Amino acid sequence: MTAPTSDKTTALRDALAARDGIDATATDIGLLILRIGFGGLFAVHGAQKLFGWFNGYGLEATQGMFDGMGYNPGKLFGTLAGLSELGGGLLLLLGLFTPLAAAIVLGTTINIVNVTWSAGFAVWEMGVLFALAAAAIAFTGPGRYSLDAGRPWARQGVLWGLAAVALAVVTGVLTLILKAAL
Template structure:
C-alpha cells in the first residue's frame, strides 16, 4: 500500500487504484462543475439557451430576493465562479463552499414543492462537499501545488463557509 502524507492529509490506496480514483474525480468535477458554470452563464449572459441577465434579475425580484439585480447577479457569478473552480480543480474547498452556499439558496426556492423539487440543488451541494473532502484528484490545477487542500477538516470548512454564506443571503431575503 502506498501512503502519502502532505499538507495535513494522508492517502492509503491499493496499488493500481490511484488512476481510477483520479479519473473518477475528474469526471465528477467536470460534470458537476460544468453544470454549475452553464447555469451561471445562462443567468449572466444567456449562454446555453439561458434567459440572460435582465430576465434573471426580474425573476429574482419575484422570488423575494430584493434587489433582484444584486441577487440575480450574485447567483450568476457564484454559479459561474464556483463551477469553474470545481471544473478546473482549482482552490477546490473554496469552489465547493461557493457551490454549497449557492445550492442551499436554490433548494430554498424550490423546497415548498417538496424534497424532489430541490433534488438537483441538493445533489450538486453533496457533490461539492464530497469534492472538498476527497480533493480534486491528480488531474487538477490544485494537484501538487502548495495550496492543495483536502480532507475531512477542509470539507467541514467548505460546508461551514457555504452554510454561513447561504444563511447571510437568506437573512437579507427574509427581511
C-alpha cells in the same frame, strides 16, 4: 536529492491505496469526471443567468426572476447567483482552490433548495444533488488531475471539507437573512 513533498505525498497515498486494494489512478479519474461534469454543468447554469448562453434567460430576466422570488434587490441577488454558479462551477471544473469552489457552490445550493422546497421533492431534489456533489468534492479534494494537484495551496481532507461546509452554511444562511431583511 529528495523528492518534493507533493511527490512524497502522492507516493505515500498510492502505496496506502495499493495496500488497501484501491486503484488511486481510477479514483483520480473518477474525481476528474465528477469535477468536469458537475463543475461544467454548474458553470453553464451561471452562464445562462449572466449571458443568456445555452438557451438561458440572460441577466436582466434573471434579475427580474430573483425579484419575483423575494430576493430584492433582484439586480444584486440575480447577479450574485450567476457569478457564484459560473465562478464556482469553473473553479470545480479546473480543480482550482477546490475547498473554496465547493463552498461557493454549496452556499448557492442552500438557496436553491430554500427556493424550491415548498414545490415538493421533484423540484428540490436537484438542488440537494448539487449540494451532495459539492460537499463530497470539498472533502475528497480535486484529485491528481487538477490545477490544485501538487501546489502549495492544495487542501483536502476532513478539516478542509468541514471548513468548506461551514463557510457554505454561513454564506447561504446570510444570503437568506439578507433576503428576509431587504
